[in-house]
Amino acid sequence: MDFEEAADALYAVPAADFIAKRNELAKQLKADGDQLGSTRLKALRKPTVAAWVANLVSRELPDDLDDLLALGEEFREATTDLDGDRLRELTPKRHQLLDKLAKAATGLSTDAGQKVSPDVAQKLRETLDAALVDPAAGDAVREGRLSSALRHVGFGVVDENGEPSNVTPISDERREAARARRKPAPAEPAADTHRAAEERAQAEREAAARAEAKQAFETAVEAAQAAEAHVEDLDQQLDDARDALSTAQQxxxxxxxxxxxxxxxxxxxxxxxxEARKRYNRL
Structure with missing residues (x-):
């Protein structure tokens, strides 16, 4: 099992089992010799209920989700072309698809034992609409690893706390694929040596940057884990103190x-x- 497979398996489990499953999979990756994958997995965040339902849509309703994202492409084309008639034609389809997906997702979630409250249903619909409007949000929803619901606002996509959301986590594999797509056509023979030298230098700079980023990432994860362990220790101390206080009060x-x-x-x-003294004195 590699990191990608482990991450997919992690976000497929019920939210209540997320932490235990993350620890189990991270331990397995480490045992398999993938220390970086284990560290990356430990950094993944537990999904909110709305995010969990959106991830369920990605896994169970991929065709319907593709239809929604394709409709988003049509919306962007019509907007670019300033085609008002086309936009008016697409708008009812947008609402119909959102209604269909939200209703189906609610049913799937209920079948899986996770109730969907009105608030969660609203956040799910906002997430699906953000996927339609924003290509990056669409890719993130399709990936099925959301930790927070999304909402499209005037300047971009935000999470459930209203904070800007990084909805395009790029793996090394994706980065290499994108670089391959951007690779220019073969140069003239006279320029090959110079271009090759530039590419090697660029590759070395990028490798150094990746190594530095990896080190910073691992350091941050270790700090987060240490902080979490400290919190757990303090929680235990507080529980012990409360028990001691209860015992002392009793x-x-x-x-x-x-x-x-x-x-x-x-x-x-x-x-x-x-009384005894009085009786004695009377004797």
């Missing part, structure tokens, strides 16, 4: 009751002592 209550009983017994004993 002990205080018991000792208070025992003290009250002892005071009553002492008063009774003093009273009995006085």
């Amino acid at each position: 002990l205080v209550h018991q000792l208070g009751a025992q003290l009250d009983e002892a005071r009553r017994a002492a008063r009774d004993a003093q009273k009995e002592s006085r």
Whole structure:
């Protein structure tokens, strides 16, 4: 199993099982010798309910999702051409497809044991609409690894917190494929040596940048894991302190009751002592 397969498997599990599955898969990648893949997997975030449902759409309804994204292409073409008639024709189709996908997704989610609240349904619809409007958002939804629902606003795509969303995570494999597509046509023989030298220099710079970025990424992940471990430790300490406090409060209550009983017994004993003294004196 490589990182891509592990990530797909991770985002396919119920959200409640995400953390346990992530730890299991990361451990497996590490055992297989893929330390970088293990580190990358540990950095993946648990999806919100709306994001989980959107990922479900990607896995279970790929044809319908493709129809939605294709409609987005038509919208962008009509917008570029300033074709008002075409835009008016496409708008009802947009709503129909969104309704169809949202309804189907709700059914699939319910069958999987995950209820969809009105708020989640609204966020799902916003995510699907963002996929239609924005090509990068469309690619992210199709990938099926969202950790947050998306929403298209005037300046781009944001997540559920309203923060700009990086919806185009690019793997090394994708970057290499894109570079291959951009590779220019063969140069004239006289320029081959110079161009090859430039390409080697560029490749070396990019390799150095990737190595630096990888190191920074691993350092950040380690820091995050250390912080998470510290939080868990503090949580445990807090739980222990609460348990100790509860025990102490119970002990205080018991000792208070025992003290009250002892005071009553002492008063009774003093009273009995006085009565006994009086009887003795009368003899």
